Amino acid sequence: MALAIHLLGKPTVHRDGEPVAGPKGRKAWALLAYLVCSELPTSREHLAELLFYEADDPLGALRWNLSQVRRLLGQPHALRGEPLDLCLPRDTFVDVEVVTRGTWLEGIRVPGLGRELLEGMHFGTSPAFEAWLMSERRHVRAATEAMLREAGLAHLGAGDPRGSARLATRLVQLNPLDEGFQALLIRSLALAGERTAAKQHYDACVELLRTELGVDPGPEVVAAYAAVEAVSEPATSSTVSTPSAARSELDAGQAALAHGDVEPGLRHLRRAVAEAHRCGGVETQVEALIALGSSLISVVRSRDDEGAAALHEAISLAVESGQQSLTAAAYRELGFIEFLRGRYQRAELLLQEALAVGGDQRSGDATALVLLGACATDTAHYRTALERLAKAVELAEGVQDPRPLARALAFSARAHLLRRDLAAARDAASRSLDIARASWPTYLPWPASLLAEVDLEEGDLDRAGRGFQQAFDQGCRLGDPCWEAMGARGLGLVEAVHGDAGAALEWLLDANVRAARLTDSYLWAQAYALDALCAVAVNHGAGNVAKWITDMEALTARTGMRELLARAYLHRYRLGDHAARSAAVLLIDKIDNPVLRDLLPAGPQTPRGSHVRSHAPAPD
Structure with missing residues (x-):
């Protein structure tokens, strides 16, 4: 049946x-x-x-x-x-x-x-x-939007902009204030040859954002509109395209990006894609697309969807030409985007696909497992998270590149910290911090903030304050809102323990502003900062606390961050909403974290339902 x-x-x-x-x-x-x-x-x-x-x-x-x-x-x-x-x-x-x-x-x-x-x-x-x-x-x-977005980008990458435009139209109808969806529709219409429609939609988007939010479009929408003009200009080349010319452009682009010359680097990579396409150099084209997509994601802010479209195109070409290692690399990058934005089911599918097609690539597999473990941690599936992260550490210890091991140890530290296994968290965070200091200084703020939180949990406020300050200062130098927010959050909590509520709330408000500053920031860090703000605000009766709790509920429910959603309900319960305690219990009963059970306050007996416990289940 x-x-x-x-x-x-x-x-x-x-x-x-x-x-x-x-x-x-x-x-x-x-x-x-x-x-x-x-x-x-x-x-x-x-x-x-x-x-x-x-x-x-x-x-x-x-x-x-x-x-x-x-x-x-x-x-x-x-x-x-x-x-x-x-x-x-x-x-x-x-x-x-x-x-x-x-x-x-x-x-x-x-x-x-x-x-x-x-x-x-x-x-x-x-x-x-x-x-x-x-x-x-x-x-x-949120899952519907994430799936439609991925489908639209896949159609765009496969050379079907009209199909992408149809899907993007559905996205905009579901959530017209999402600039990423607006940008996808504008770009798809432009690439489909519908320049007038693309320009009209851009104008409508500008009007909508100004009317509803009082803001002008961000860089993603602006870049999509720029593509309308780019499509109208036929590509010209004064020389015959050759594989060596495409490779030279690729090398020049990567060299420029390595030296921090972002826009010249991107121009070289785009030329590499075009040259390789004209001369039939599929492998170079795939490499250039992956380099372009990865750079738009990790180097240029608020251009994730443009980068994702390049990666989907790379996958389409790489699958046809049997380039498995490059296919896996593109899937990992796409999984990373979905992870950052809290689209965890999409991230899981993409990262599992990277593992399936990548073959025996220890570094790539370790990176995919780190992200899978991080997804499981964000959604409070701790047993799965720790298993994946332990495997990632094991794989990463056998590769020359230190970055996968630093990542695996840092995210392991975070999982242990959330479950208050402080000894394991300290060991993993300390090892990650040592690697960052020696080989990867731009990663230093993440393990530094985690280690400082271990110090805070153990009551060493001076050491915790120094660690959070180090993470905050380095994050500011790098201009990374996630690192800045984690440092500022920690400094706010240190002030709260010292008893200075005003300074604590000031730091925590600053952390939340920083965490939400860019559209492509790590959403879990934003929710984590909101949790700390709500906790301190409830304790001290801050006037906006109900709004902050509502914001936290909306963010964590949409993304499936189960533990942080349970914490949001507990904050609301402390404001007097008794139903919120029951909602928290629904989640806490299914999360393997004893810390949450310790946070659960004894609540009033449920009206007329308190006698439920006295009945043994009758057969049915």
Whole structure:
């Protein structure tokens, strides 16, 4: 029996292609959605409190709704026992899972793509579930946008700008204030030869941003508009293109970038791409595209999507010509972009693809594993994170390039720090810092700030202050908002422990401004800085704390940063929102971090639901 579960838009279930009559009431749909989206089995007690605490017999109401779900799925033996685990047949189609975990080729075919989870349904009598549903809707919407963006860039890289423009149009309709989506549409229209439409859309974008946000377009939109003029100018060359000429341009571009001459370097790389294309030098073209894409991502600020388009083009060419190592390198760079922007499911898919096609490349595999471990840490899957990072350290210790090992150790330190395994965090951060000092000074602020936080946790305020100051100063010299924010955050926390609330809030506000200064900054660092700001602000009754908590909730729910979302709920609970504590418990129960359980305050008994604990689960 083919089973299809559609939860985006108006929920429906199909068996063998035929729609099944829906259950009575909305709670059965709510129960199914929660079980589908849950990563771990869930206790009956938990579900009864979540959805039916207002009932005279919450466990009885749960049993009745479970029977409705079994009938809906046509699986009379499902969802028995304790805890409850929704084990669906292997070939079951679930639209939410495809959008959040599938490839873009699968995702763009989902009928309800862009629609809201359980659209039009509200559950005011179950406030904890309503909070969960709101966060899950944000997450699904963000996953939809990330998947459509990747699909648009892939079409652009494959030489189909019209297809990219269609997908970019859907993105702009979903989120018109995202400048990256606007830039993708403008660039796609220009490359499709629709210059007038591209210019008109740019003008409309300028008007929208000025009206709604009071800002002019950022560098990504401006660069996309510049592409409109570039497309109108036919390429000219006074010499015959040859492979050696393309290689010379590539070498010149890389040399210029190594010396900090960014714009000349980019011009050389673009010429290398054009020369190699004209003379049929596919390998050089792929190398130049990867160099161009990587430089636009890591050297030039706020040009990630332009860089990603070059990398997708590189993949398209490299796959056709069998250049596996270059294909893997492009996938790693794309995964890095998605990781930074909190699009973790997309990052996982791209990085796993890099590992699959890369062959035996210890340095590249170590880098991919570091990023996979970092994704798992950001989303509070700590066991997976530590396994991946340990493997990354093992691989990186055998390569000459020190950077993969420095990264692997620093991110290992962060995972241990978040779980308050301070000895392991100190060892890893110290080793990473030693490598940075010897071989990679531009990386120094990251392990320095992590080591300083270990000092702070152990109560050595003087040493912590010096470490955070070092990280902050070096971050400012480099102009890196992530490093600056981590240093400023730490300095704010040191002031908070000293008892100077005014100085603490000043530093923490500064950290949040720095973290959000650029559109391509590391989003986890922004959320981490917001968490510290909210914690101190709640303690001292700062006037804007409710807004900051709302901002933190929105960011962490959209990206799936589960631990930081739980912390946001705990901040809100401390402001008097009792439902927020229940929402936090939903997450904390499924996160392998004892620190979170220590943070959970004893809450008031749930009205009419406190008796749920006294009932043993009856058979159903």
